Amino acid sequence: MLWQTRVPDGLRLPELDNARVFEGAALERAETYERFLRLDFIASQLVLIVVLALYAWRGAGFARESAAGRIGTGMLLGMIGLALVWLSQVPFRVAETWWDRRYDQSDAGYVTTLFENWFALGAEFLFISLALVIVMALAGRFPRRWWIAAAPVFIGLATLFAFVTPYLFPTEPANAALQADARRFASAQEIEPPRLSVQDVSGFTDAPNAFAAGFGPTRRVVLWSTLLDGRFSEGEVETVLAHELGHHSGNHILESLAWYALFALPGTWLIALATRRRGGMRHPAAVPVSLLVLVVLQLGSLPLQNAISRHMEEEADWVALETTRDADQARGLFEKFTTLALADPDPPAWSTALLDGHPSILERIEFAEAWRTRSR
């Protein structure tokens, strides 16, 4: 049921050639740009695993820094784990900033890069503390079966988080013309129009983006200000808008929660299993191990997560084409993602599996062409 899509069965995509779609220089620039980012990602994940493995091995020693009892000490160990993760990623974040600046993808300074995420890090500290309070309290009561009770709690928290996400970052209402477009497209997709907002991101990136957030009464589409800075035509922005509305009309936020719910139980069970040798999650010493297991599980499930995400993005692309009925604008938009945002149009398969939550640029162009052929 979760795999259902509004993309027609048996849709045949034309096979386009990168070299024919893009100029050689633009193609090479995008490929070079993304190649470095892929290497940066791989290196950062390897370091992450090594750091967490070391932490799982020796991290329990940090318990002596706590006077907080079982659960409080577990929280401290969880937060220290996150702190080490943050520290281990600093060189890669700096390298990424350097690369982005070199390719004119960002004006952010190095100091800004390091410290702009401190609020997010604080939120993560709070989140892991809350998660550990729940897990360790349940594990204290049900040492071997805590995971059965914990999974529904985490699903509830994830649902709450998805519900309030639209309120977690500052936005401005979009202009009247865009609002009118949103109403028109929402009507075409047979949904109530959600709130349409613009987030000013010009201070830290030039990359274009938009997203759908919330569900029920909190539904919202957010366009980044970089999408409205004159580099994209009106029709291209409309394509983006229709795409994001497609996520709402396809209930993709709730679908994502359902996917999460599907994996929450086995995930918590695996953590419970892996931490038994440290006495189980009722003991603070198990926390560093649980962090390692959690990260390994997340990395291991990346291909599946990305496949699910690409499936939804594909559907949103199709719905956008059906809404705007303008394949030229869609194609123009996707081409600019490569020429302006330097997205590699045809990345290697492993990169798609591990890194790409969207279909490749070439696939999206092929998709637009397939819609054009079908609609004739």
Add this chain to the structure above:
Amino acid sequence: MDAPVRLVVTDDLRRSRLTVFFRLLLALPHFFWIVLWTIVVVPAAIICWFAALATGRPPTGLHRFLSAYIRYGAHLAAYLSLAANPYPGFTGEPGYPIDVELPEAAPQPRWKTALRLVLALPALLLAAVVGSGSIGGGGGGRGSGADESWGGFLFSGGGLLVVCAFLGWFATLALGRMPSGLRDLAAYGVGYSAQTSAYLLLVTDRYPSSDPDAAGPRWSLPPHAIGVEVDDDGRRSRLTVFFRLLLALPHFVWLTLWSVAAVLAALVNGIYTLVRGRSAAPLHRFLAAYVRYSAHVTAFATLVGNRFPGFTGAPGYAVDISIGAAERQSRWVTLFRTILVIPAFLVSGGLSAALAVVAFLGWFAALATGRMPEGLRRLGAIAVRYLAQTSAYWLIVTDDYPYASPALRAAYEPIEPAAELHGEAAA
């Protein structure tokens, strides 16, 4: 090791209401005088710096001149902050009720001399909070013109001295005496500022110590229902220091939630105490745990304590607050508690600023050395004690008024009045 700059307190707490009322106006000639003196001191200090760099010790004449200036600044600061009563002399001669003893000129390492201004920055920052931010030790330094031209221009914060002077002014006009806690706190501020000035002006190469016991008299601390117990070895984990504020976030959230409940409980406790003359035992326990917990969190967040505290306010933390059982409380004091606590809140504000500076400086020091400097730690613990006393008073845990003296633990030994000493000597 004895501190080369020592604070001497022989004040008897008595004040003349008339001179207190007109204190600022009476000090006007001193303002003009210190401006003139400072204009001379600046080039003198520069010459002294070159000479000390060349010869390895400050010239004796300049050293004496700068020492007199520091003493004079301390006298004036004490006079303005009401830490002392007599009108000070204009020459910085020793013998004032709040005085500083300064060392003779001695050899100083050249590298310390060369970097003096940079090295003095942390001390100046702290002096800006516990003193007035002026190098002359100066309470009221904000108004003292060129006195601000050194540290004061950098740090123009009001400081604890201003709070002490403000509160002391009202108290003295009412009582004819300066409250001893306020006097001691002001004297400490004068002493620390004098240490900083002496360091900056090359009178000594010993770095200022913020430990109130290191360079001061034996501070008084009367018996109080709320005390502080410090059992900390000064060692700090660099990792938890680096992320200290983030690590404290869960505690901040929990403390906020608990605060809401505590205020409601205090309201009920206040009504109960008005009727029965003592706190309800369960509410007393609840509020005592809250006071202890907020002290633990404050100590942890400001690096005064090292270990991650528990969430229940149970006793046993390295910087702990001792709270006795519920005792009888004055109904009058309970009825007017919210008004009576305002002066304590003002002092708490000043000490909180000091605590913030302690945490800021301690963060760098602990990251570099893996230890929290003793002076900062003790000053921080004193601030934590006072904040705990204030919240215990406000929340009707006790009717003992917060005591501002910069003491951690001491027997109550009031300093003998200077007049009586003189009288005995005469006899």
